[in-house]
Amino acid sequence: MSRVGVFVCHCGNNIAGTLNVEQVVRAAGAHPEVSFAADYRYMCSDPGQELIRTAIREHQLDAVVVAACSPAMHEATFRKACAAEGVNAYRCESANIREQASWVHQKQPEAATDKASDIVLSVVEKVRRNASLAPIRLPLTRRSLVIGGGISGLTAALDLADAGYPVILVERSPALGGKMRQFSRSYLNLADGEQLLQDRLSRVSEHVQIQVLTSAEVRQLSGYVGNFEARVARQEPEGEVEFTFEVGAVIVATGWDPYPLERVPWLGGGSHPDIVDTLTFERMLLQPEGLRRPSDGRVPQQVVFVQCAGSRDPERGVPYCSKVCCMVVAKQARAYRQQVPQGSACVFYTDIRSGGKGYEEYVQQAAEQYGVLYLRGEVGRVEAVDGQIRLQGEDTLSGLQLELTPDLVVLATPLLPAAGVQELAQVLRISADSNGFLSEAHPKLRPVETLTAGVFLAGCSQGPKDIPESVAQGGAAAAKVMQLFSQEMLLQSPTVAVVDAEICSGCGACIETCPYGARSLSRVRPVAVVNPALCQACGACAVICPNKATEVVNWDAGQILAMVGEVS
């Protein structure tokens, strides 16, 4: 007989607003192996955890069910509370009565209450059969691989190296620095982009802990968190040379790529040399002889900037806002007015997105102090007629239709994910979103992690960002890696698949089925073996095995049948 404690959480009104929690407590308390059942407003709070701990002591509980939110939220919290009182952490289970009962059946409180009682009782049936387990301990390689040598990758590499951890920095192009190399200057303080980079570049090149491989790409990543093996191919004058590195973590900082001008044909993209994108304009501002337009080398006297040129346009361009271009245009228009004081600069915008400390003021100054004309409205068409650029637009505030013949048009085109990032995502076993940027594990709580343990994101690989944000993310990703490396050994959940070698026929069906590559045939005898570091306890192998030779620890067939039996 077990002595199970059941703790039903109100989650404020999230659960108690729909369910009759007292009824759930009564249903649980009626189970012969439940020695104690109670409810509380917030089980995850300190008093809630104290309630669990006191009950364990006073009622000599040896297993616990917390009926509350999803285990993804607080299972670790409750397991820790149990372990503090000597109840094995794996004898504590969450029964999800919020996402699976109260939230989804708000309009049927009685049925939701019955369902919650069933969920709780089925988890009681499971937990009383749970074995006491200890986490699996795995060794750890304290070296990282940083992919991409832009500002975010450089920051991550330096932070890790300064903390004493060796870094392999792989950059696809022949030089480090990313897009910042091409900037004339950078907002807010207009510091020279190249100068801002120089400090980091020289520190990286001199750092004993950083090995840089330029003109190189990651071809393969095998293994798992703490113990990856990366195959890197580098282009050298004699041909391709391959290197293999053992690393414990990977940071992906592959940045962004420019949008091809030809993809905005309605704005004249690709039709005339004096219709350029903002990245080209950065380089034009850097010309030693001063700003000259591409077609005839003359100083442009009238420059029109078009914002959202392809962004926020799901029909013709990309659906997302590229986030940095409102500020980039303000910077460039100011720079133009400084270089060509007699020239005129006009900006067509839909709305200005300048969220950031001092950013709004910076854009306002462009208009008020630098004389840049901001026109709210859409540019319908830009075309080249007899070598002359014609721009038709509308000033929606005055209602005027405008036809301009500027010397130069600068299109603030979207930031795209770096070319080849989808293939890289496959190699790293991480996912990308519908726009092709790499997906973070959680948009609010885990912004630099991916769903593959040990692989982290930084900078524009995850979505458009400016330099301060990219630097912050590079630092955050490095901090996550340091957190990983600070552990003596890697602790892995022991609830993984196991194989009964006496029954296994070595048919291999489970090896093909395992989505995480965690299974293989033993080298010594024809039976399946599991790499516990890779197993995610999905159970697919247990389902496919024709001999019932494999199951997941603490999710065995007896437990599952007992859970089903309780609710049927």
Ligand SMILES: Cc1cc2nc3c(=O)[nH]c(=O)nc-3n(C[C@H](O)[C@H](O)[C@H](O)COP(=O)(O)OP(=O)(O)OC[C@H]3O[C@@H](n4cnc5c(N)ncnc54)[C@H](O)[C@@H]3O)c2cc1C
């Ligand atoms: C015109 C323009 C001007 C801008 N000006 C400013 C400004 O003034 N201030 C500001 O804060 N922000 C500015 N930004 C935003 C700025 O460009 C980004 O914030 C910054 O570049 C992000 O850095 P990153 O390291 O994430 O990416 P990137 O700078 O794009 O660097 C990524 C690096 O990864 C490499 N790479 C890509 N794929 C691979 C691969 N598979 N393997 C290995 N290496 C790979 C690339 O070659 C590159 O070196 C501007 C943006 C634009 C479009």
Ligand code: SF4
């Ligand atoms: S940052 Fe500004 S210009 Fe760029 S897409 Fe967003 S709103 Fe448009």
Ligand code: SF4
């Ligand atoms: S439980 Fe899932 S991840 Fe683990 S070995 Fe079986 S199929 Fe692979």
Ligand code: SF4
């Ligand atoms: S499916 Fe079953 S019998 Fe076949 S190899 Fe896997 S564990 Fe062994």
